[in-house]
Amino acid sequence: MxxxxxxxxxxxxxxxxxxxxxxxxxxxxxxxxxxxxxxxxxxxxxxxxxxxxxxxxxxxxxxxxxxxxxxxxxxxxxxxxxxxxxxxxxxxxxxxxxxxxxxxxxxxxxxxxxxxxxxxxxxxxxxxxxxxxxxxxxxxxxxxxxxxxxxxxxxxxxxxxPLTKAINIFPDRFSLSQAIDLCQVVGGTVLVPSSDQENSWLYEQTQNDSIKCSGGEGESYLWLGATDTIQEGQWTNIATGRPVSWLGPWRGDRPNGGTEENCLVMLTGQNSGRWSDIACLDSYSFCVSCQSSQPATIYLKGPAVCQYTPFDHKYLLGERRDGRPSLQGFFHSDIYWHSGTWRIQSLKVNASAWHRPVKEGLYPFGRHPWIIEGDLCGMTQGMVVNLTLSVCGQGQFTCADGKCVNLNQRCDLRIDCADQSDEVQCSLVDIPSGYSTVIPPPPTNTSSPLPIHFIISVIAFPTIATQYQTFTATLSLSLRWQDTRLNFLNLKDDRTLNLLSPDDVFNIWTPRVFFTNAEGNLFTNLKQGARVECVRGGPSIPGAPYLPEEVNVFPGNESSLEMSQLYSATYSCDFYLAMFPFDSQVCQLRFTLVSAAASYMVLVPEEAVYTGPTFLIEYQIGTIRMAVEEGNEFSTLEVYVKFSRRYTFYIVTLYIPTVLLILIAYATFFFNPDDFNSRVVVAVTSLLVLTSLLTQTSSSLPKTSYFKLIDVWLFVSIVVIFLVILLQTLVNFTVQSPSGSYLRHSWFTSLLEVNMALMVKSRVIIPVIYLIFNLIYWTVALR
The missing domain is CATH 2.60.120.200 (Jelly Rolls)
Known part of the structure; x- marks a missing residue:
């Protein structure tokens, strides 16, 4: 005004x-x-x-x-x-x-x-x-x-x-199940008159269609939404299950079909406006009237409902046109039946669309193809687009047949729509026009490069080869980033349901990481077993009405993408074996982000865990940590793993046997002094066995330019047994010499002097040598 x-x-x-x-x-x-x-x-x-x-x-x-x-x-x-x-x-x-x-x-x-x-x-x-x-x-x-x-x-x-009930009459024949579905689709239930006045009004409104609605096969022509299936004679509303508040007027005194006829219809002819029970068979088809407490808003959604569309987004069921109820737009368009087609007609400009149902008597509710007439929303004459008509509001999804389910049930791997349309075309990504998979996403903060969050989970170390200085790691690598150019659709709290399809993955940008110190030319890949998931961030916003299907939209600046894959890679590691077998090794796994220079994007260490067994055959796995390597052209990240060798095996199989061999060789000093052959054979055998151990151990270890602790141990053990053999030979030589007494006396005197000298200088002489000379001295002295 x-x-x-x-x-x-x-x-x-x-x-x-x-x-x-x-x-x-x-x-x-x-x-x-x-x-x-x-x-x-x-x-x-x-x-x-x-x-x-x-x-x-x-x-x-x-x-x-x-x-x-x-x-x-x-x-x-x-x-x-x-x-x-x-x-x-x-x-x-x-x-x-x-x-x-x-x-x-x-x-x-x-x-x-x-x-x-x-x-x-x-x-x-x-x-x-x-x-x-x-x-x-x-x-x-x-x-x-x-x-x-x-x-x-x-x-x-x-x-x-005040309006307390909205009633819409559909003058086409439906089975009872179809009538119930139709009323549900338009936001109501099958009508059961609640008073004699309403019953009379209903008959007056439908009597002109009674012949069409009955098919000329009897007096029944209009379904009423009540049944006594649960208990004979107790009529309840089909939709709510509550007892019907008003019953009548019946044909005759009461229902007469017994337990075989549990559904309700209105009659025409001689019993005009009266009720009768009838069998609940889908072979029967009559017209239906639907009731709701308020006029239901029916929404038009799809490409024809752009920002400046000449079509309305909201409609109400209105007066009949060409024999069927029309849909009146809130502002400037109507949907009505005309010459075998349903038409959407703008009242503002010369623009329309039409849909021809597959058979007579079907209404345009649900999702159907429409043919555009006129130029609107960037579409041209004759273009076919899918448009949706339904009462489904915010937070609901329209099945192809027009029924509503919760939008969270969309693409949740469970069938909720009878026509299974809720699990069809479950794309999670809205890719804008002009999107390029070559150009990386812009950074979320213009003053810093785009962060690529790095998450690694080491599952196992199948092999750790000391002699080759390599190890094989089975690991799960995850990269998480944000792409603000994208919007995500219908994300779930359970992120496993937010898996992108291969087509979606192919059409978006993904980061590329090089396994720098792994053998071969290994990069992150999207081969079999790879997963790219959307990680739900902030709250959703309702999808635009120009989308043919209802969606919850999650902006790309709040939600993230995460790419994960399982890899098996062999790495080289410089094992430092000076303390073998009591050594610990710290090896590294190096990763380089090669998608763009570090000034554009960087790897951000997020989490590193080891999920396999701690104790392996030869090593104990220690802590895993990550560190960023600075100063490179491309962002590089290092993962450090500590291997601590389990030395029990070497103590049992090497150290204890060598000690026993030394003791055996030393025990030859207590053999019969005249049995030189036995003493020498035992000592030499100990020396040969010890030499064999040295050879075997050396062959299983890498050749190093420095001595390893085990090398020193075996070498000293060989020297000790060699000295035992040498002393045995000297003793035997002394005993068999013609001037043996003198030599023996001189030998003991010299040995005693050496022993005293060692005792005086024991603080500066290697204790092992001191111990050996003492043992030799007292052995010879006792004998």
Whole structure:
């Protein structure tokens, strides 16, 4: 509604009933609210404004719902202008635009010259109060009709009675299961009249279709939504399971079909408007009427509902056109049956779309192909697109047949739609036009490179070959990043359900990492077994109506992508064996991000774990840690693994045997002094066995330029046994010499002197040598 006093002052006073809220403009100042104008029901709006204070208030049905004050004072409205209902004036009484027209019904419009007090407002608010305005009166004013506006007279009861039930009649034949599904699809249930008045009204509305609805095969023509299947004679609502509040009028005194006939129909002919029970067979088909507490909003979704589309997004079931219920858009388009097709027709421009059902009697609810006529939303004449018509609102998904399921059940690997459409086309990525898989994502922070979070889980070390200085690692590598160019669809809390399809993976950018010190030319890959998952971040936002299917959209700046794969790689490691077999080795796994230079993206160490057994055959696995290697052109990260050798085997198989061999060789000093051969054979045999151990051990270890601890041990052991053999030979030589006594005396004296010297200098001489000489001395002395 608008009031203009000249071509230049065409917006002196204006009232807008918009989808986003009720708004009033006074000389360029706006009073706004979020009050939505109710659909298919009456409401009383009041706007109060004080010229002296610039305060305003908005009332809905007598209750104050918004208030405020203009920042500047206004002037009184000048008389002599033009007041228009249903249009915004762009000049005095003219320059109307079709898309600015009001579609609806208005009554009892009054304007007072002063702000009404609370008591008067309470009297004005009720429907049909009869109070008239002092400045503009609905009753006394003279209105001129122009264009498509028309006067319609109605009773106060019709206008003021609040809507408690919406009834829609579908004059086509359906089986009972189809009738139940149809009513569910349009947001209602199969009607069961709740009073004699409603029953009579229903028959009056459907009697002209009774022959068509019965198929000419009997008196039954209209399904009613009640059954006594559970308990004979106890009729309950099919949808709710609650007892029917009103029963009758029956054909005869009561139902007469017994337990074989448990469904309910309305009759025509001699028993017009009466009820009868009937068998619940799908071979029967009749018309159906659906009821709901409020008119259900039916949403149109798909490529034809872009930002500037001439088609409405919301519709209500309305009057019949060409024999079937039509869908009336909220603003400027209708959907109706015409010449064998369902048509969407814009009332603003010459644009439409049509759909031909596969057989007679089917309605356009659900997802179907439509053919575009005219240029709209970037589509051309004759283009075929999928459009969806359903009552499914926010947080719901429309099955192909029009039924609604929870949107979280979409693509969850479980069938929830009867037609299985909830598990079809489960793409998780919305890739914008112009997206390039060659160009990496922009960084989330413009002042720093894009972080690629690095997660490694080492599963096993199948081989650790000391002699070759290599080891093989089985590891799971995960890379996580954000791509703000993408949006993700219908993500679940369970990230295993957010697996991208191979096609989606092929069409997005993924990082590439080189296994730097692994044998071969190994890079991260997307071969068999690879997974690319979406990791849900922040909350979702509803998908745009131009999408043919409902989706929850997760922005790419809040959610992440994670690529994971299992690898088996052989690495070289410089084993330092000086303390073998009591050594520990720290080896590294180096990874280099080669997708772009470090100034564009970097590897960020996130987590490194080892999930295999701690104790292997030869090694004990220690801690695993990560570190970033600085100063490289490409971001490089190192993973360090500690191997501690398990030395029990060497103690049992090497150290203890060598000690025993030394003792055996030393024990030859206690053999019979005259049995030189036995003493020498035992000592030499010990020396040969020890030499064999040395050879065997050396062959299993890498050749090093430095001595290993085990080499020193075996060498010293060989020297000790060699000295034993040498002493045995000297002793035997002394005994058999002609001047043996002298030699023996000289030998003992010399040996004693050496022993005393060693005792004096024992603090600076190797204790092992000192011990050996003492043992030799006392052995010879005793003998």
């Amino acid at each position: 608008s009031y203009a006093i000249s071509d230049k002052r065409d917006n002196e006073f204006r009232i807008d009933h918009r989808e986003g809220g009720y708004r009033v403009s006074l000389q360029g100042h706006w009073a706004t609210s979020t009050l939505a104008t109710p659909l298919r029901s009456w409401a009383t709006f009041c706007f109060a404004y004080s010229l002296s204070t610039s305060d305003w208030a908005i009332y809905l049905d007598g209750r104050q719902r918004a208030k405020g004050s203009f920042s500047e004072f206004t002037e009184p409205l000048e008389p002599g202008g033009t007041f228009i209902i249903g249009q915004e004036q762009d000049s005095l009484g003219g320059l109307f635009q079709r898309d600015q027209s009001f579609s609806g019904e208005i009554t009892d419009l009054n304007i007072w010259g002063s702000v009404l007090n609370q008591h008067t407002l309470a009297q004005v608010a009720p429907c049909g109060s009869g109070m008239v305005g002092s400045q503009l009166s609905w009753v006394a004013s003279s209105w001129v009709l122009e264009g498509e506006a028309e006067w319609v007279s109605g009773s106060l009861h019709e206008i003021c009675q």
